[in-house]
Amino acid sequence: MVEPRACKICGKSFTPNKYRPNQNICSSIECQYQRQLDNMKEWRGRNPNYFKYKESHDSSWKQTCKQRSLDWRKKHMDYLKLYREEHRDRHREYMRDYMRNYRKKKKGEDVPGEGPAQDAGGSAPAAA
Template sequence: MSETRKCMVCGQIFKLRAQCPHQRYCSNRDCQRERKAQWQKLKVKSDPDYRENQRRAQTRWSELHPDYWRRYRDMHQAYKERNREQQRVRNSQSRQVAKMDVSVLDSRLCSGLYVLTHAVCGDVAKIGAWIVHLTVISDLPVESLKIAKR
């Protein structure tokens, strides 16, 4: 009599095939798909050659099908709307972080003479972001001030 085992995916009892004494999945299509996905996940994690080959294959496929995502979004409107809503949420959360190469002036900041002093701030992780203290020397237009030349 053949040995039986419980499937790791669906939990159904199945008969082991004699050729596969360590079989853990039944022959159901979904269970076999899950088995393959688990194998592939482990292989990508443990085998750098396999991982690189998968990356190249994915890049090649993307090059051969450049309009795939545009067509997918056109055919799946709910996906498109959900994506837009998620992007709005991400955008609103990221507005509090300084952006690279962006200078946003407060409308109350008038023309004048200021001293910039470097301020240490550990919260900003953007390359090239300068955090400074502005100290007003004069709020008169620079042209009206007499500044000694060095």
């Protein structure tokens, strides 16, 4: 016959299952839950690298993503810069014409003889 004993967690006395005479935790839900948590802790204690590995894996993955987007941005910025420098003059001309046409349209001016920007960059004096 198994003697009643005090639960290791809640301290209440309980009678262990006769098939598990070493049981030292009662069968209440709270204590069983606590036992599971303890088991998990113990398992973690026995497998300390499992979560560390996962975390390091995750953080290196995040790092990779971050680095990749930084690289992309850097390349992109370089590209944009190059593009702007290369096309600055053309862009300036284009914007000048664009704004001129825009203002015309806005004012509703009807300018005779001037076609749609065919001679751009030709006769117009460059802006200082």
